[in-house]
Amino acid sequence: xxxxxxxxxxxxxxxxxxxxxxxxxxxxxxxxxxxxxxxxxxxxxxxxxxxxxxxxxxxxxxxxxxxxxxxx
Amino acid sequence: xxxxxxxxxxxxxxxxxxxxxxxxxxxxxxxxxxxxxxxxxxxxxxxxxxxxxxxxxxxxxxxxxxxxxxxxxxxxxxxxxxxxxxxxxxxxxxxxxxxxxxxxxxxxxxxxxxxxxxxxxxxxxxxxxxxxxxxxxxxxxxxxxxxxxxxxxxxxxxxxxxxxxxxxxxxxxxxxxxxxxxxxxxxxxxxxxxxxxxxxxxxxxxxxxxxxxxxxxxxxxxxxxxxxxxxxxxxxxxxxxxxxxxxxxxxxxxxxxxxxxxxxxxxxxxxxxxxxxxxxxxxxxxxxxxxxxxxxxxxxxxxxxxxxxxxxxxxxxxxxxxxxxxxxxxxxxxxxxxxxxxxxxxxxxxxxxxxxxxxxxxxx
Ligand code: SF4
Numbered sequence: 001x002x003x004x005x006x007x008x009x010x011x012x013x014x015x016x017x018x019x020x021x022x023x024x025x026x027x028x029x030x031x032x033x034x035x036x037x038x039x040x041x042x043x044x045x046x047x048x049x050x051x052x053x054x055x056x057x058x059x060x061x062x063x064x065x066x067x068x069x070x071x072x
Numbered sequence: 073x074x075x076x077x078x079x080x081x082x083x084x085x086x087x088x089x090x091x092x093x094x095x096x097x098x099x100x101x102x103x104x105x106x107x108x109x110x111x112x113x114x115x116x117x118x119x120x121x122x123x124x125x126x127x128x129x130x131x132x133x134x135x136x137x138x139x140x141x142x143x144x145x146x147x148x149x150x151x152x153x154x155x156x157x158x159x160x161x162x163x164x165x166x167x168x169x170x171x172x173x174x175x176x177x178x179x180x181x182x183x184x185x186x187x188x189x190x191x192x193x194x195x196x197x198x199x200x201x202x203x204x205x206x207x208x209x210x211x212x213x214x215x216x217x218x219x220x221x222x223x224x225x226x227x228x229x230x231x232x233x234x235x236x237x238x239x240x241x242x243x244x245x246x247x248x249x250x251x252x253x254x255x256x257x258x259x260x261x262x263x264x265x266x267x268x269x270x271x272x273x274x275x276x277x278x279x280x281x282x283x284x285x286x287x288x289x290x291x292x293x294x295x296x297x298x299x300x301x302x303x304x305x306x307x308x309x310x311x312x313x314x315x316x317x318x319x320x321x322x323x324x325x326x327x328x329x330x331x332x333x334x335x336x337x338x339x340x341x342x343x344x345x346x347x348x349x350x351x352x353x354x355x356x357x358x359x360x361x362x363x364x365x366x367x368x369x370x371x372x373x374x375x376x377x378x379x380x381x382x383x384x385x386x387x388x389x390x391x392x393x394x395x396x397x398x399x400x401x402x403x404x405x406x407x408x409x410x411x412x413x414x415x416x417x418x419x420x421x422x423x424x425x426x427x428x429x430x431x432x433x434x435x436x
Binding site for chain 1: 075076077079080082085088089111162190191192193194213216217219220223267270271292293296297300319320321322323324325329331332335
């Protein structure tokens, strides 16, 4: 029940709800736990609630760290 | 390509990180790392990460599977509630065996109204649709599922939904980790649960380095995240450091989610002690509903008394959750106990060590 993958917000709905796309499937979730949310944001969803947003810059840094491994 | 997923699953890069780990490990020693969280256990098995790692790295599965750590007495409690109310709960809880091979699934087959929900809000909806009946949400989980339960309770109060209550079994990660470290488990480092840190932040793990002198890396759940975190742990061990590091900076901010923390503060308070499967009674390791919301506490509303009950005789979940045994040490593993017919809680959820061993065939 705890497995979560990143989902992309495709539409904001009423009452702090949002439509997300998650591995090709669309699902309605709550964004009530976030300070703010926008269409296009990637979020971590647990039991129907977005817990945090993914930060693109930090994501790039981590990927860069992985590729530092290349050729070593 | 699925953004934020595929980039973290590249097999080629995984092998490069593995090679780096293999060069870094010192030949004279082993590195015993516990992955606290069942999500990591699942990733390790699903992607066969152990096969990539040098033998010097020993991965020890931790207790971070909420389904697994709930003691039988609490499952019995939910089954008792299902005789008086509609019980709504997460799918995994349906099959967890209680005493006498009873489960919520079986209770339902015998006529109880038990419903699987995806989210706490679905349980609220059941209460709205059945005003003449009592509806209990059987809530379990670590800090990731706690804020959603808090929101549901607050919403029930706003709507004055008097037929709704919560059987609260929310537990805390840091005390469980402390329990493991106190139990004398021989560990050189910890792969830290990161979605929990997305909520509570990183600070609550300072004690791991400060008090116990062990390194901990808050790790994402994709295979490359886990590999990278293992490398970071190896580097810490080699240089004699014991720090709290964050590999999962793309999703975890140092302070966590302030809004979720405030909600938990408002709706819950700490229990003096709570019994965990395998880890026993631990102080201040679980939450109950706070005085301000006590009318939504199912334990109070139904006068529920939870008693301790013992696990199935053959089941080694307790030792497995403490990191002392592995599923293959259990005599009934894969025989009398399978995911279709689990005898113990570790075989139920895909994050459970026994279920992960079984599903990915890594026990042969
Ligand atoms: S295989 Fe089944 S009985 Fe054995 S330890 Fe795992 S859950 Fe318990």
